[in-house]
Amino acid sequence: MEKPYNEAYQLIENMAQNHCQWGGERTPVEKSQTKGGMYEISSLDHVHAKVDVLVQKLDNLTIPPAVTVAAVTPNSPVVPPGYQKPTTNAPNMPRKSNLELMMESFIATQAQTNKYFLNQNIHTGEQLKQLASKVDALATHNKMLKTHISQVAQQQASTAAPAGTFPGQP
Secondary structure (H helix, E strand, O other), X not given: OOOOHHXXXXXXXXXXXXXXXXXXXXXOOOOOOOOOOOOOOOHHXXXXXXXXXXXXXXXXXXXXXOOOOOOOOOOOOOOOOOOOOOOOOOOOOOOXXXXXXXXXXXXXXXXXXXXXXXXXXXXXXXXXXXXXXXXXXXXXXXXXXHHHHHHHHXXXXXXXXXXXXXXXXX
């Protein structure tokens, strides 16, 4: 733009003051109402909750203080405090960090949760099938009742007063 400083400044000020007239590129996204009730949560909310729990666990991690080892002469029978003999089962095995242990625990728990939800889904599907069959039976019964009512109404109409005469006249 080839405008002098004062004109450009006034233009920017005018745009800032009248910003409510211009639509924003980003519109707030409203969460749709679920039909399941107050105990239903979305999968995204569930994942957010799990991530929050993991973050809290990471914040609560404490690093053990460094072990101080006292100097011991080779012939000394004194064992320094905190000293443990290395196990001979796995001499070069690296230790797992707390984060790795937590992640393994989380994955195991998640697998159990997935199995639980799968079983719940199967159970819910079976219940829906039973309900659908009951609704079908009720619909069939309703049709039978309508047919029966129409037959009774036709029978009553034929046995009532003959057509074309008023009930009070002979």
